[in-house]
Amino acid sequence: MVMRIERLLIVAGVALAGTSACTPVDPGFGEALKYDMAVQTVDPDPVYPADSLQPGYHGEKGQKATERYRKGQTKPLRTESTKSGSGSGGSGGSN
Numbered sequence: 001m002v003m004r005i006e007r008l009l010i011v012a013g014v015a016l017a018g019t020s021a022c023t024p025v026d027p028g029f030g031e032a033l034k035y036d037m038a039v040q041t042v043d044p045d046p047v048y049p050a051d052s053l054q055p056g057y058h059g060e061k062g063q064k065a066t067e068r069y070r071k072g073q074t075k076p077l078r079t080e081s082t083k084s085g086s087g088s089g090g091s092g093g094s095n
Helices: 002-022 031-039 059-071
Strands: none
């Protein structure tokens, strides 16, 4: 019985080893997943060039906009029409 199990294990091992050698695997297999994971990873200590915009650069502009909103000094909204001058309606003809 033990001899039979050993033979079965040997045959299974050879069969598995043979399939990996016969089945070609793309060398780039899994690269899309690795790329997607890397793109979504947040850098805990980002390095920004000295002459570039920093995160939060427009904080002062946002603060002034909030102050204008609180004081009621905002500009009135502009309304725009979505109707076209020569549109074709979806209704059928008259009978």
